[in-house]
Amino acid sequence: MAKNEKTDVLTPSVLDTIDVFSGMPKDDPATNAMQTMADGGAMQQVKTGYTTAVSVQKPRSLSLVVNKVLEESALAGQNFYYGWNVKSKDGTTSRIEGPSIDLAMCLSRNFGNCAVDIDCQETPTHYLFTGTFIDLETGFTLPRMFRQRKSQGIGGKMGKERAEDIVFQIGQSKAQRNAVVKAMPGWLILKAISVAKESERRTIENLHESRAQVVGFFRDKYGISPDRIENSLGRYVDNWTKDDIVNLRSTYTAIKENRVTADEAFPPIDQEKGDTNGKEKAPVKEPEKSESESEDPGKESAGDEGGPETDDGGDGDQEINYKGKLMVAKKNDPDMFKKACLDMGTDSQAIPRTKAKQKKLYEIYLNNRDFREKMANGGLE
Numbered sequence: 001m002a003k004n005e006k007t008d009v010l011t012p013s014v015l016d017t018i019d020v021f022s023g024m025p026k027d028d029p030a031t032n033a034m035q036t037m038a039d040g041g042a043m044q045q046v047k048t049g050y051t052t053a054v055s056v057q058k059p060r061s062l063s064l065v066v067n068k069v070l071e072e073s074a075l076a077g078q079n080f081y082y083g084w085n086v087k088s089k090d091g092t093t094s095r096i097e098g099p100s101i102d103l104a105m106c107l108s109r110n111f112g113n114c115a116v117d118i119d120c121q122e123t124p125t126h127y128l129f130t131g132t133f134i135d136l137e138t139g140f141t142l143p144r145m146f147r148q149r150k151s152q153g154i155g156g157k158m159g160k161e162r163a164e165d166i167v168f169q170i171g172q173s174k175a176q177r178n179a180v181v182k183a184m185p186g187w188l189i190l191k192a193i194s195v196a197k198e199s200e201r202r203t204i205e206n207l208h209e210s211r212a213q214v215v216g217f218f219r220d221k222y223g224i225s226p227d228r229i230e231n232s233l234g235r236y237v238d239n240w241t242k243d244d245i246v247n248l249r250s251t252y253t254a255i256k257e258n259r260v261t262a263d264e265a266f267p268p269i270d271q272e273k274g275d276t277n278g279k280e281k282a283p284v285k286e287p288e289k290s291e292s293e294s295e296d297p298g299k300e301s302a303g304d305e306g307g308p309e310t311d312d313g314g315d316g317d318q319e320i321n322y323k324g325k326l327m328v329a330k331k332n333d334p335d336m337f338k339k340a341c342l343d344m345g346t347d348s349q350a351i352p353r354t355k356a357k358q359k360k361l362y363e364i365y366l367n368n369r370d371f372r373e374k375m376a377n378g379g380l381e
Contacts, residue, residue, distance in 0.1 A: 056113050056137050066188060068110040073192040076102060077200035081193045082254035083247055084265040085232050093234060095367055099189050100253055104177040107184045107192075113137040116176050125150055127171045131179035142183045146175040154258060170258050190372060194339055200246050201345060210245045211237050218248075222255070222262035232266050242345050322358035326351045329365050336372065340365035 073080050083097035099107075108114055113136045121128040127150065132143040148171025154163055181189065204210045215237060218224040230236050233244055254260045330337045330351070343364050344357075352358050 054136055058112070060112055060137055065110050065112070066191075069106060069188060069192050070195050072106050072110070073103070073195040074199045076106070077196050077203065078246070078249040078253055079103075080106070080196040081250055082257060082259055083250040084254050084260050085247075085251075095247070096254075097193075097250070097367075097371065099177075099181055099193060101173050101177045101257055103189070103192060103196075104180040104184075107188070108133070108180045111135075111184070116179060118172055118175060120172070127168060129171050129175035131175035131177075133179040133183035135183070140183070142179060144175065144179040144182055146171060146178055148174065152258065153261070173257075186372070190339075190368075194342065197246055198342060200249060201242050204242050204245055207240075207242065207245070210242075211240050214240075214245055214248050217252070218262070218266070224262055224266045228266040228269060231269050243343065320359075322355060322362045323351055325362055326358060326365070329362070333365075333369070336369050337365060339368055343368065 080100055080103040081097060082100050083095055085093050085095050087093050108116055115134045115136065117132040117134060119130040119132070127148040129146045129148060130143050131146065132141060134141050148167065150164060150167055152167050152170070154166050154170070158166075215226045215229065218229060219226070226237055229248070233240065233248075235244075251260075251265050255262055255265060326337070329340075340361055344361050352361060
């Protein structure tokens with residue numbers, strides 16, 4: 001060993017830096033942890049990427065959360081829900097509907113004391129996102145996986161790399177939305193959508209102008225002709241109701257979020273063949289409204305429930321007692337029946353006089369009930 005080589009020796013100054021019985025310097029993190037426990041403190045061991053419930057400075061108030069979400073829903077309108085009509089092989093029409101990405105962000109923002117984490121893995125053909133909702137206040141953690149195909153068409157003329165960047169963002173947004181929607185109370189989502197719909201309905205002051213605006217919008221932005229929209233709704237533009245306008249606006253939200261393309265929402269008529277010799281199906285021509293009939297669908301007098309029933313359903317609907325079914329629904333499921341009345345555009349809860357409106361109200365009731373059951377069973381995607 002060279003004479004000038006420095007060696008560590010246990011001098012008095014070195015010994016003073018060692019905590020008694022520990023064998024570690026006083027400023028060592030392990031020593032500080034031991035001292036914390038010795039002083040009566042608690043330590044938390046983390047084995048995953050998420051921690052358990054933690055103390056928060058401002059605990060969550062569920063009533064305040066509900067008020068804030070519904071207040072924002074009334075302002076957002078169509079931006080908080082999406083929907084479009086689909087036709088099955090037997091020719092019947094059903095509607096797909098759900099909360100939008102904007103509503104999911106509203107829910108998580110007003111819920112507070114939570115986080116939404118995203119993890120992504122990549123294959124040659126897909127992005128595999130895992131969106132995780134974390135309730136910091138309760139420790140509840142819910143992961144949801146979403147597979148986004150890279151080949152999804154997004155329309156427009158842009159470079160391949162730019163298109164792939166947009167597809168990535170679409171997948172990320174959907175993964176976040178799915179995690180939040182699954183974690184939030186289903187009844188709150190249903191209520192928020194109902195408030196948003198009613199708010200959107202109140203913006204329709206002139207039905208004739210609203211019809212023209214919708215037709216012009218889809219024609220100019222997506223090249224969708226009016227007859228394709230009429231074929232999707234099953235009635236001519238002059239007979240569109242406020243509910244039809246509200247639903248068409250929500251279809252735009254679905255297209256904007258890339259849940260469906262414009263051609264899928266409004267298929268070219270030559271792709272929908274009739275039952276005989278491939279003849280194109282035409283929209284159902286509804287009877288013209290009389291001057292005394294309100295523009296607002298379902299605006300009936302208070303005595304409508306006991307009024308005479310007019311059999312104008314057609315196509316075998318005479319065999320279905322929609323009035324009786326609505327009376328049972330009103331008695332056994334009053335909340336969902338009331339929501340159906342609101343969705344149809346009537347402030348009263350009277351059963352309509354005509355069978356056509358009875359059928360429409362009952363279909364709205366069934367759709368709302370099915371949506372509620374899917375939410376309760378965790379089946380909403």
